[in-house]
Amino acid sequence: MSKERIKIAEELFDIMPPEYQDLVKRATFGNEQRGWKDIGNAKELIEEHSLCAGCPESMAFRYILASLPNPEDTVMVGSTGCTSLVFPHVAVHNIHSLFGNQNAIASGLKRALSVRFPGQVKDVVVLAGDGATVDIGLDMTLQAWFRQEKFTTICFDNELYANTGGQESGLMQKGFVAKMAPVGKTFEKVRLPEIARESGCHYVVNCTVSKPNLVEKVIKNAIHIAREIGPTYLQLYTPCILEIGKNSMEGLQEMRDSEKPTERFAYKEYVSEPAKELLAELAAKEKERKAEAKKQLAGQTA
């Protein structure tokens, strides 16, 4: 369906720059089975980015964009920060909101889309940094959850204000000293995943982006649950290698170290009862689809 909507006019196809031709010919729009394994095989929805070399956020972006179940009908809402440097390069509709009001914008957008396109699936995904989600935008974040707005909130948690030189954020760990926070953080990292659960989120995950298959799974779960039931929240550790004194090659190891069972990004998941039922339904459908595909394959080879 979607590829029909992003068709280049036949007469002008030849003058379009190659990346746009690729987007139509080789991207995974409209493929319900799309996922992180398409990276490298199909045209990605992000090709270049303006982040630092080796930035884990760029990995997270790739995995998330490859995992969106419905990118042609998804609007991403971002906020000021490193993420906002990437959105101009992304082949998905997006809005750069004012710093902190991303969840308020997403609430209105989701409601407007439901009115404008009744009966059609339109996903809204908020993707913002920890400053926008937890400090400046905490009010809007929480209010959206209280109101049970049906969209997913993703927080790229790099535990400080990386884009502006390393100021302390609410998600910074206690005692951490940053370039612009020389005395060290004096209070604990805000426990937003727990707050999200208590505020009415139906699916909450706290993890790193070191494992692409895990990122794909949580993104798909979060979006499907938000679509049908209510708000979902993902807190993904995307360390800022520059601000924590690491080299370009060390981002992945930093994430692996931080996801050990006793560490602050050990995998934690909360799923509400209605969300559990939905996920079970989706899993059963997926199983059926795979069995059917297997049967067809057997029929073809026989």
Place this chain on the structure above:
Amino acid sequence: MPTSYKVLPGPEHFLPPSAASMGIRLPDPGQAHIHGTIVTEEEAMEQAARQFLSAKVPTIFPGPLVLWAWNEKAAHKAKAVRHLYETIKESVTPSQQAMLIPMPDYRPKYPKINPEIEINPNHPNLTIWHNKIDACMFVGVHCHQANLSLKIIRGGTNCYTIAMCAQAGHEDAMLSIRDATADKILRLADWVKKLKGSVPPPA
């Protein structure tokens, strides 16, 4: 209010005033404007064709509204734009080089765009400078981005700008036709064909 201001090829200066702020008004339906003066649509068509035929590098910049086949109307316009380009190409002398350069979207592109194959509304002057474009036509570009680009072009280049606008026209272009349809674009192509050979090529 009458104004003596004329929307002429630049370079005007770093931040040219918007033509609207200088008293230039948009044409009514059925009209067009040349340098800010209201004229009939046919006069504007003739003048646009003359500009194409007398330019060293006459260029069409199709925007997203015609590059992407959103609907049948857009697809027809794209066909008409291609026809206009082919007509200009056939009508100019070998020393002139007609170009068709797309503006696929409006996002700022970093680290840079390739000015040989595209134009970006945030720095359209790069494409114009690189290809030495001296007459261009915008078609299928959303109003705000067209106004932005037209002003930047007027500010920093000597390119003659034509806006084939689907809405009410553009004051910031040197020549603007309004309510553009595929038929109007084809009519402009007819004017180019009609004037072929009668307009002296650039020296």
